[in-house]
Amino acid sequence: MTVEPFDSPLACLTACDPARPFVIAQLGQTLDGRIATQTGASKYINGAGALDHLHCLRAAVDGVVVGIGTVLADDPELTVRRADGRNPARIIIDPNARLPQDAKCLTDDGARVLVIRAHAADCPDRMEQVLVNREANGLCPREIVAALFARGFRKLLVEGGAQTISRFIEAGALDRLHILMAPMIIGSGKPGLVLPPIDSLSQALRPRTHAYPLPDGDVIFDCDMRRNEGSERHGDGNGS
Numbered sequence: 260m261t262v263e264p265f266d267s268p269l270a271c272l273t274a275c276d277p278a279r280p281f282v283i284a285q286l287g288q289t290l291d292g293r294i295a296t297q298t299g300a301s302k303y304i305n306g307a308g309a310l311d312h313l314h315c316l317r318a319a320v321d322g323v324v325v326g327i328g329t330v331l332a333d334d335p336e337l338t339v340r341r342a343d344g345r346n347p348a349r350i351i352i353d354p355n356a357r358l359p360q361d362a363k364c365l366t367d368d369g370a371r372v373l374v375i376r377a378h379a380a381d382c383p384d385r386m387e388q389v390l391v392n393r394e395a396n397g398l399c400p401r402e403i404v405a406a407l408f409a410r411g412f413r414k415l416l417v418e419g420g421a422q423t424i425s426r427f428i429e430a431g432a433l434d435r436l437h438i439l440m441a442p443m444i445i446g447s448g449k450p451g452l453v454l455p456p457i458d459s460l461s462q463a464l465r466p467r468t469h470a471y472p473l474p475d476g477d478v479i480f481d482c483d484m485r486r487n488e489g490s491e492r493h494g495d496g497n498g499s
């Protein structure tokens with residue numbers, strides 16, 4: 260891992276290949292990997308710098324992807340308010356058509372709104388439905404990315420929740436992951452990333468990572484999910 264002065268962890272969005280989709284995710288968490296307390300309190304684990312970074316990400320992508328659980332729990336607007344730029348399209352993964360008609364992300368501000376489902380269901384005229392195959396754990400992330408790319412969405416931000424981001428990582432559908440680490444320890448509560456169990460540390464993901472400290476104490480860990488540093492590490496990890 261390389262520690263950088265705060266420059267621009269957004270550079271990956273300008274250097275990506277225009278001939279293929281580019282998918283980035285952001286996750287805010289504590290030092291002990293928690294995203295909320297046991298009661299669900301999460302506002303705000305991260306500071307103002309992390310929020311600014313999130314809005315810069317929104318402004319730099321074509322669409323923001325969230326799972327229906329995030330919409331039901333947080334009712335996010337998914338707009339750009341703390342940075343310059345246009346509002347991206349809002350894309351909601353909603354396999355069972357549970358999206359409330361009064362959700363803030365459905366506000367008509369000119370941005371496209373798409374809903375990802377396994378089967379067609381009634382929805383407002385301005386909302387576009389995208390149908391993809393259902394897997395054992397939900398809708399297929401790779402199919403979601405391919406279907407959106409075919410509709411002109413080249414740069415995507417998977418904003419939440421942690422379960423959705425975890426599924427994209429498990430499917431190998433993420434190019435970049437920004438983990439915003441707050442100098443806070445909760446000690447219990449809702450964990451961040453949850454992936455299938457592994458038997459050996461050799462199976463662990465080791466993305467090439469740069470760290471960008473923010474002025475308010477948070478740190479952005481910019482993880483390149485396409486570059487594995489496992490082969491460059493030595494030792495058996497047991498301290499001997």
